[in-house]
Amino acid sequence: MTDHILSGTPESWTRLPVQTLFSLSKSELDSLQLHWAQTRFQQLQERIPALDALTEKQGVKIITDFETLATILFTHQVYKNYPFAFIERKLFTELTRWLNKLTAHDLSSLDMRGVNTIDEWLTRLDEAGMFVFHSTGTSGKLSFFPRSQTEKEAWVEGTYTFLEAFMPGIRDLHLPVFWPAYRSGRQASMRLITHFGPALAGSDAEYHSLFNAPMSADFMSLAMRMKHAQEHGDLTAMDTIKAIFKTKGEIVTLKARRAGLTKAFFDKMVREYRGRRVFLMASATDLLDVAVEGLAAGQERVFASDSVLLTGGGFKGRKTIADWKGILKKFYGVDQVFMSYGMTELNTYNIACSKGVYHVFPWNIPMVLNPDGTPLPCSGVQTGRAGYFDLLAQTYWGGILTGDRITVHYDDECGCGWKGPWIEDNVQRFTELMGGEDIISCAGVQSAYSDFMEYIAADVPEGA
Numbered sequence: 001m002t003d004h005i006l007s008g009t010p011e012s013w014t015r016l017p018v019q020t021l022f023s024l025s026k027s028e029l030d031s032l033q034l035h036w037a038q039t040r041f042q043q044l045q046e047r048i049p050a051l052d053a054l055t056e057k058q059g060v061k062i063i064t065d066f067e068t069l070a071t072i073l074f075t076h077q078v079y080k081n082y083p084f085a086f087i088e089r090k091l092f093t094e095l096t097r098w099l100n101k102l103t104a105h106d107l108s109s110l111d112m113r114g115v116n117t118i119d120e121w122l123t124r125l126d127e128a129g130m131f132v133f134h135s136t137g138t139s140g141k142l143s144f145f146p147r148s149q150t151e152k153e154a155w156v157e158g159t160y161t162f163l164e165a166f167m168p169g170i171r172d173l174h175l176p177v178f179w180p181a182y183r184s185g186r187q188a189s190m191r192l193i194t195h196f197g198p199a200l201a202g203s204d205a206e207y208h209s210l211f212n213a214p215m216s217a218d219f220m221s222l223a224m225r226m227k228h229a230q231e232h233g234d235l236t237a238m239d240t241i242k243a244i245f246k247t248k249g250e251i252v253t254l255k256a257r258r259a260g261l262t263k264a265f266f267d268k269m270v271r272e273y274r275g276r277r278v279f280l281m282a283s284a285t286d287l288l289d290v291a292v293e294g295l296a297a298g299q300e301r302v303f304a305s306d307s308v309l310l311t312g313g314g315f316k317g318r319k320t321i322a323d324w325k326g327i328l329k330k331f332y333g334v335d336q337v338f339m340s341y342g343m344t345e346l347n348t349y350n351i352a353c354s355k356g357v358y359h360v361f362p363w364n365i366p367m368v369l370n371p372d373g374t375p376l377p378c379s380g381v382q383t384g385r386a387g388y389f390d391l392l393a394q395t396y397w398g399g400i401l402t403g404d405r406i407t408v409h410y411d412d413e414c415g416c417g418w419k420g421p422w423i424e425d426n427v428q429r430f431t432e433l434m435g436g437e438d439i440i441s442c443a444g445v446q447s448a449y450s451d452f453m454e455y456i457a458a459d460v461p462e463g464a
Contacts, residue, residue: 010036010363010391011154018165018351021362022418026411029420030066030378033365036391038063044397047104050078051397070367070375073387073399076345078102079143080135087221092121103146104395105130118142118217122186131155133188134217135344142221145344146396154392158348158361159192165351166308166338167279174202175279175308178269180262180286183207185215188344193281200279210265266290270302277304280332284311288324291331301333312340312349341427345400347392350423353416357409358423365389366408366421369401371430378421383407385430403430 005024006013013021024032041063045051055061055072063069079102086095092112100107110128115121118134125132131152135143147155163170177197184194193209201207269278280287280303287309294302309332321327325337341358342349350358360366367387368376376382386406390398407424414422 006032006362011157011394013363014154014157014161014348014392016161018161019418021161022359022420024362024419026419029362033362033389033391034063034066037066037069037365037389040389040391040393040398041069043394044104048397049101050074066365066367066378067375069365069389069399070369070387073367073389073401074397075401076143076403079145079345080137080141084141087118090116092116092124095121096125099125099132099144099146102396103130103148105146105148118221122217131191132186133191133344134186134220136187137220137223137225141225142217143344147347147393148395150395151347151392154363155347156195158363158392159196162340162348162351162361163196166310170200173200174206175200175277176206176208176273177201178208178265178278178280178282180210180265180282182211182213182215183209186217187215187220190215208265208269210261262286262290266294270294270299274302275304277307279308279310281310284324287311287328287332288321291327294331295327300330302331303333305333305335307332307334308338309334309336310338310340312342339425341423341425343400343402343404345402346388346390352425353414353418353422355414355416356425357414358425359414359418360421360423362420363391365391366406366423368406368408373401379410381407381409381412386427404428405430 005020005028006016045055051072054074058071060068060072082095082098085091086098092115096107096110096112107125107128107130110124112121112124115124122132122134129149131147131149133145133147135145137143160170167173167175177200179193179197181193182190183197184190197207197209198204269280294300309328311328328334328337339352339356339358340349341352346364348361348364350360350364352358365378365388367378367389368382368384369387370376370384373385375387376384384405386402386404388398388400388402390400392398405428407426408421409424410421412422413419
């Protein structure tokens with residue numbers, strides 16, 4: 001592998017230009033990715049208890065092809081398969097024991113005395129060399145992904161490479177940064193903005209966030225549990241969570257306050273930075289709401305045309321406006337709306353090209369499975385459940401089976417000139433398509449994963 005265009009380890013690829021990364025033929029890329037998937041498997045199988053248990057259940061001893069790899073992806077539920085009691089009863093030693101099954105690091109001797117909140121737990125893990133991300137917890141429960149400092153450099157370099165496609169010379173470039181959310185935190189997008197916001201802005205004063213406070217994992221956990229309880233009409237849970245909100249001093253009317261704060265944030269941005277080149281990252285819904293209101297008030301082309309407007313995440317159930325990108329361009333004044341598609345489980349996002357489809361960086365292997373969990377060939381055009389293997393994961397298993405329905409083109413060349421697999425801009429959640437819980441329905445695969453999930457959930461203290 002040393003004479004290959006992508007020589008060295010996958011983490012070294014993150015320092016290469018985008019054009020180099022998307023210049024490999026399918027045969028070159030397949031060979032390289034399979035080699036490194038096999039290498040990661042050999043390095044991690046016996047070091048990660050959860051992976052060892054899953055491979056035994058699935059009868060996998062060696063990875064011969066991508067289809068085999070697809071049978072040992074962790075479901076996204078794995079990372080939240082801990083009892084709520086661990087958090088409710090402040091059993092953070094037990095929560096650490098659970099996390100220990102998902103990482104090659106030995107966390108068994110970590111002292112969790114004095115830890116009473118999720119935020120404190122994550123801080124203690126950071127101090128021990130971990131770099132744990134948590135999800136948004138939309139199901140009512142936070143997922144925890146056991147990254148460590150080992151992965152951090154590749155995460156930083158890969159994100160710089162991703163941003164370089166939008167902002168050539170980004171490492172030496174300073175722009176006012178606008179981020180209409182919390183200033184810092186440990187959820188995936190918050191980890192990103194915590195690191196890159198101040199660095200890109202060049203000063204704390206030019207990094208503008210909606211809230212000056214960090215985003216609390218404890219707050220998010222309670223907020224999502226409240227949302228889940230509301231959706232299921234669980235009045236008892238809602239009353240309990242409301243009481244916790246009050247005792248923690250949080251303001252339950254944050255949603256109402258946020259609307260006013262968001263308007264003030266964007267008003268200041270437009271008033272004080274008109275005509276300047278800026279970096280603005282936000283959800284499509286937030287950007288569109290402001291643009292529609294601004295255009296109605298007669299405002300157009302607010303910023304310099306080479307400003308960077310980066311968005312993603314869809315419209316969260318809202319009906320999409322046909323020419324929403326045109327609306328954003330007209331109001332914000334940008335030449336292009338930059339798009340990304342990704343998830344907490346992956347170290348870097350998939351990047352949208354000039355043709356509006358998402359290209360997958362070589363260190364991520366996209367796989368497609370039928371709804372019943374059986375893998376489809378990594379060739380041609382495949383539509384189904386999205387699976388990925390992240391080759392940047394060195395101390396945890398990089399394989400993840402998501403809840404997304406995607407269409408991948410493995411062989412077709414994109415009109416933008418980049419090579420490699422690309423994903424159509426029609427990603428949907430299976431829960432939106434099918435309703436109900438997001439599960440794998442195949443009885444055989446489901447049985448194997450049930451056994452595996454029982455292993456992950458083992459060692460729960462009596463009465464938890």
